[in-house]
Amino acid sequence: MVVLGAGSGTRVGADRNKVLLPLRDRPLLAWSVLHALATRGVDRVVVVTAPGERDEVAEALAPHLPVSGPAAEVEVALVDGGPSRHASESNALRAVAHHVEAGRTTVLVVHDGARPLASPVLFDAVVAAAREHGGALPAAPATGLVTQTLRPAPEPLVGVQTPQAFRAVPLLEAYRAAARDGFEGTDTAATFDRYAGLPVRAVRSTAANLKVTWPEDLALAEALLQG
Numbered sequence: 001m002v003v004l005g006a007g008s009g010t011r012v013g014a015d016r017n018k019v020l021l022p023l024r025d026r027p028l029l030a031w032s033v034l035h036a037l038a039t040r041g042v043d044r045v046v047v048v049t050a051p052g053e054r055d056e057v058a059e060a061l062a063p064h065l066p067v068s069g070p071a072a073e074v075e076v077a078l079v080d081g082g083p084s085r086h087a088s089e090s091n092a093l094r095a096v097a098h099h100v101e102a103g104r105t106t107v108l109v110v111h112d113g114a115r116p117l118a119s120p121v122l123f124d125a126v127v128a129a130a131r132e133h134g135g136a137l138p139a140a141p142a143t144g145l146v147t148q149t150l151r152p153a154p155e156p157l158v159g160v161q162t163p164q165a166f167r168a169v170p171l172l173e174a175y176r177a178a179a180r181d182g183f184e185g186t187d188t189a190a191t192f193d194r195y196a197g198l199p200v201r202a203v204r205s206t207a208a209n210l211k212v213t214w215p216e217d218l219a220l221a222e223a224l225l226q227g
Helices: 030-037 055-064 085-101 120-133 168-181 188-195 215-225
Strands: 002-005 044-049 075-080 106-113 134-140 158-160 164-167 200-204
Touching: 002 030, 002 085, 030 044, 030 055, 030 106, 030 120, 055 075, 055 188, 075 085, 075 164, 075 188, 085 106, 085 168, 085 188, 085 200, 106 120, 106 168, 120 134, 120 164, 120 200, 134 188, 168 188, 168 200
Parallel strands: 002 044, 002 106, 044 075, 134 200
Antiparallel strands: 106 164, 134 158, 134 164
């Protein structure tokens, strides 16, 4: 499980990384990490931080991590991100490669830390679809980054979200091939689709699985959490 938290706070109007902004009783990133930890079968969570922010992220997350139960037994590791999303993903995949090659991890999930409302149910759904087909991602009617190539899809045009899940060995091989070619995908699915030779299936989602990008997104996330 990879949670990407190496962004910034520029567009959301903050003077720090947006994933460290408070959302109700915890940092925005903590919601994403806790939902990842609640996913069935998770064996490790790697949190990608912006260079120089590892200590700050560790301090922000520590009070919110489980201290008992199965989730408390799952390792949470921090790795530095790179200059792009693809580079950050590559750093995280290198950090989990030995688990994959040893057969301990068969599906890898990549999630935006700035999507705090993705539920464990959605994580479980994309993992199940990835085991069956090769790759899977949530899709919902939306504007922005869209695709017409995923089938089945909930609408002719869909917005691509995270968490995205993939069979682990083909995903590692895809990123190694991308490194040889100098290719950088817009998201994990783009690289997997280009190199893995396996389908990426859409799992139905909704606009409630929002990514905090603008100031109003944080307020909306707060309202959605309050029900």
